[in-house]
Structure formats: structure tokens, C-alpha cells
Amino acid sequence: MNYxxxxxxxxxxxxxxxxxxxxxxxxxxxxxxxxxLATQRAVQDWEQRxxxxxxxxPAVKPRAATWDAIERRTGGAARTAEKxxxxxxxxxxxALGVAxxxxxxxxxxxxxxxxxxxxxxxxxSRSTLxxxxxxxxxxxxxxxxxxxxxxxxxxxxxxKMLRKVDVPAGKVxxxxxxxxxxxxxxxxxxxxxxxxxxxxxDTSEKLLSKVPRLGVxxxxxxxxxxxxxxxxxxxxxxxxxx
Amino acid sequence: xxxxxxxxxxxxxxxxxxxxxxxxxCLTAIVRNRALDELRSSARHAAESLADEETGTTHDIEDASxxxxxxxxxxxxxxxxxxxxxxxxxxxxQCLALAFYQGLSxxxxxxxxxxxxxxxxxxxxxxxxxxxxxxxxxx
Numbered sequence: 001m002n003y004x005x006x007x008x009x010x011x012x013x014x015x016x017x018x019x020x021x022x023x024x025x026x027x028x029x030x031x032x033x034x035x036x037l038a039t040q041r042a043v044q045d046w047e048q049r050x051x052x053x054x055x056x057x058p059a060v061k062p063r064a065a066t067w068d069a070i071e072r073r074t075g076g077a078a079r080t081a082e083k084x085x086x087x088x089x090x091x092x093x094x095a096l097g098v099a100x101x102x103x104x105x106x107x108x109x110x111x112x113x114x115x116x117x118x119x120x121x122x123x124x125s126r127s128t129l130x131x132x133x134x135x136x137x138x139x140x141x142x143x144x145x146x147x148x149x150x151x152x153x154x155x156x157x158x159x160k161m162l163r164k165v166d167v168p169a170g171k172v173x174x175x176x177x178x179x180x181x182x183x184x185x186x187x188x189x190x191x192x193x194x195x196x197x198x199x200x201x202d203t204s205e206k207l208l209s210k211v212p213r214l215g216v217x218x219x220x221x222x223x224x225x226x227x228x229x230x231x232x233x234x235x236x237x238x239x240x241x242x
Numbered sequence: 243x244x245x246x247x248x249x250x251x252x253x254x255x256x257x258x259x260x261x262x263x264x265x266x267x268c269l270t271a272i273v274r275n276r277a278l279d280e281l282r283s284s285a286r287h288a289a290e291s292l293a294d295e296e297t298g299t300t301h302d303i304e305d306a307s308x309x310x311x312x313x314x315x316x317x318x319x320x321x322x323x324x325x326x327x328x329x330x331x332x333x334x335x336q337c338l339a340l341a342f343y344q345g346l347s348x349x350x351x352x353x354x355x356x357x358x359x360x361x362x363x364x365x366x367x368x369x370x371x372x373x374x375x376x377x378x379x380x381x
Contacts, residue, residue, distance in 0.1 A: 014370045020341050020348050023279050047267055049377050053342060056316035066244060073249045195381075199264050 006038070013042035017050050041194055048197065130241075133204045135214040137236035145234050146190060148175065148214060150204040152242070156197050157188055157204075164193040165233075171218050176229050177238070178213040186223045190216060201225070214238045247276045278345045310339035326376035334369040337362050 015021050016029050033039050130151050137146035147160040157175075167173055173192065176184045187207070188198035200207055215232035223229075251272060308316070314335065318324035330338060333355070340346045340354060348366070352359040 011367065014367075014374075018338075018341050018366070018370070019274065019278050019345050020351075020366065022347060023275075023282075026275060049374060050342065051267070052321050053314065053317040055320045056313040057343070062244065069245050070248050070252075073245065074252045197264070199266065 006042075009036075009039050009042045013039060013046045016043060017046040037192070041191055041196070044191075044196055045194070048195075132241040133208045133238060134241050135236055135238040137214055137216055137234040139234055144236075146175075146214075146216060146236070148190075148238075149241075150200070150208070152205050152240075153203050155200050155203055157200055159190045159196045159198070161191060161193045161195070165216075167192045167218060171220060172222055173233075174217050174219045174223055174229065176215045176217065176232070177208060177211040178215050178235075179211050181210070184215065184229055185225065186227060187214075189222045208238055209240075211238050243276060243280050244273065247273045274345075278347075281345055282347060282350070310343035311336060313343045314339040323377065323380070326373060326380070329372045329376060330369045333357065333361075334365040334372075337365045338369040338373075341366060 012021075012029055016026060016033075021029060029039075033043060131153075132149055132151050135146070135148040136144055137148070139145050144162045145165060147162055148157060149160075150157045159175075165173060173190045175187045175190050177187050178184045185207075187200055190196065190198075214236055215229060216234040217229040217232050219230060251269060314327060315324075318327040327335070336355060337351050340351050341348075346354060348359055348363050351366070352362040355362070
């Protein structure tokens with residue numbers, strides 16, 4: 001099978017996200033997914049299209065005993081980790097309710113409202129653009145390349161690549177917040193082309209209220225908190241849309 | 243099953259690749275895939291068990307309440323994409339709803355509605371194509 005064909009990648013990505021693949025075919029596809037950027041993008045696109053359909057599925061809260069059992073089986077490590085910021089527990093606890101809903105209905109429950117409500121629907125309902133942070137990053141020739149936007153109190157950053165960026169194999173495009181004072185800090189990874197979203201560590205309001213500039217650097221891998229950028233290949237203003 | 247999935251995720255957290263997917267999306271996908279495997283395995287065993295007993299009946303997958311098509315309609319209203327979903331009609335709509343909301347494979351959808359698997363694959367593919375085109379237009 002030629003996995004370089006965009007039509008085939010799109011078809012397989014759709015089946016993967018929809019869940020119609022058999023376990024054997026899914027495992028084979030997941031191997032490709034680990035190394036193929038095009039496949040990763042196709043899956044992300046289909047997740048964005050199909051995941052919102054799960055909004056009709058009510059979340060189901062798991063029994064308290066479920067979490068207790070998980071804690072016992074992880075040797076109490078989860079509870080210890082909770083004390084540190086950005087812990088796995090912080091991630092996994094809301095996911096428990098989500099996952100339990102999945103089990104009950106085999107749909108994917110709404111996770112982050114601002115991630116799944118299309119922005120045009122918000123605009124239609126309010127007749128105004130929502131309060132948001134917006135960044136427009138340009139290259140050395142002042143060509144607009146990245147449009148980054150996030151609602152003021154949301155944690156989802158939406159990225160639209162206005163033109164393709166050539167990224168060396170194995171490298172990633174890292175988006176940075178550049179505060180007026182203090183060191184730059186990483187926000188997330190953006191794709192070389194197309195659209196994507198990622199979850200930020202906190203709300204836009206908390207992260208970006210004192211950030212007048214954004215930058216993108218090419219890194220070996222998504223960086224951790226505390227890291228510093230190599231060299232910015234794209235930069236631009238970050239403005240408040242209200 | 244939920245416990246097993248989350249304990250496995252915990253034990254293998256170091257292998258998480260941030261570039262592949264968002265953490266919550268990744269968690270949900272792992273649990274959903276695990277649930278699909280479990281459900282399909284249970285359905286297979288139940289069918290074999292029934293066959294062994296020569297009951298002459300087949301294993302039916304119970305309809306949830308509300309049903310998958312009702313959930314699809316609710317999603318259309320909640321997301322204000324009803325126009326997009328209305329473009330998907332008849333067996334295409336039925337197959338898409340069964341696959342997404344009841345987690346049925348192509349073969350299971352085919353058995354559920356009594357149609358050839360080739361037809362089911364085509365209907366689902368066309369439903370997804372229509373949804374993609376319409377949502378991309380809206381975006």
C-alpha cells in the first residue's frame with residue numbers, strides 16, 4: 001500500500017478517528033502515525049471534524065472507587081505528582097470522567113468547550129468577535145506565515161499556517177511567548193502547513209496578558225518549560241482583540 | 243477496563259509524543275480504542291457462545307437511548323452544523339451514526355443493518371466526504 005498518497009492517508013485517518021478500523025489494521029496505522037507528519041496532520045484534521053459530534057453524548061462520572069483503585073495500582077505516585085504543577089494527575093483526573101463517558105457511549109465527550117465550538121458559531125450568536133488574543137507572525141521578508149488565536153479565557157490555541165514552512169526532517173516548529181519583561185516561554189508546537197490546535201498550560205489571559213510578541217523557532221523536539229529558543233525564524237505582534 | 247487503560251497510560255507516560263496529539267486527545271483515543279477492542283471481543287465471544295448453544299439466535303447490539311441517529315441530530319443542533327449533517331441522508335447517515343456513537347466496525351455495521359460490507363464502507367466513506375467538504379466550507 002502506498003502511504004504517500006494524500007487520498008489514502010485521508011481515508012485511513014478518517015477511519016482511524018471514526019473507529020471503524022479493526023485492531024490489527026489500527027496497530028499498523030499507528031506505526032505509520034508515529035513517523036509520518038502528513039498522517040499526523042490528517043488525523044488531527046479528522047479529530048477536529050469528528051470530536052465535536054460527541055457533544056451530544058452526556059459525560060458519565062466514574063465511581064470514586066475507580067480513582068482509588070487507579071491510585072493504588074500506581075503506588076500512590078499519582079497523588080504525590082498532584083502536588084507538582086503540570087502533573088499527570090491534573091491531566092488524568094478530568095480525563096477519567098471523559099473516558100468513562102466514552103465507555104458508556106463509545107463517543108468522545110466534550111473536553112474543552114472553546115476547542116470544539118467553531119469560532120464562526122460564536123460570532124454568529126454574538127454578532128461580534130469574541131474576546132481573544134491574536135498573533136500574526138511574519139518571516140524575514142515580512143510575509144505573513146502564522147495566524148495564532150485563542151479566546152481570552154480559553155486554553156486552546158488555534159493555529160492557521162498562511163504559508164508552508166520548510167521544516168528539516170525530525171525538527172519541529174516551536175511557538176514562543178515573548179513577554180515585555182522576562183524570558184520567553186514555550187506555548188506549543190505548530191504544524192508546517194494547514195491548521196492545528198494545541199492546549200496551553202493555562203488560559204490565554206494568564207499567559208499572554210503581558211506578552212506583546214510571539215516567535216517561532218525550529219527545535220529538535222517540543223521543548224519543556226524553562227527552555228530557551230534557539231533562533232526565531234518567525235516573529236510577530238500579539239494583540240488583544242477587545 | 244478503565245482502570246487498566248489509565249494505569250497503562252501512567253506506566254507508559256514517558257513515551258507520550260507531544261507532537262502526535264494533544265494530551266487529552268491522546269488519552270481519549272487510547273481509552274476509546276481499548277473500549278472498542280473490548281466491546282468487539284465481547285460481542286464475538288457472545289456470538290460464539292450463542293452458536294455453541296445452538297439457540298438459533300444471533301447476538302444483537304442493544305440500541306442506546308437516545309439512539310445513534312438521535313445523538314447525531316442533537317450534535318448537529320448543538321454545533322449549528324445541522325445543514326452539514328442534513329446533506330448526509332439514508333443509509334449513509336445511519337452507518338455514520340452507528341460507527342461513531344455505537345463504535346461499530348464496518349463488518350458490525352453491515353451485520354446490524356443487513357447490508358453488504360462493501361456497501362457500508364462506501365456509504366461511510368461518502369458520508370465522511372460530505373461532512374469534510376461542508377465543515378471545511380464553514381471553516
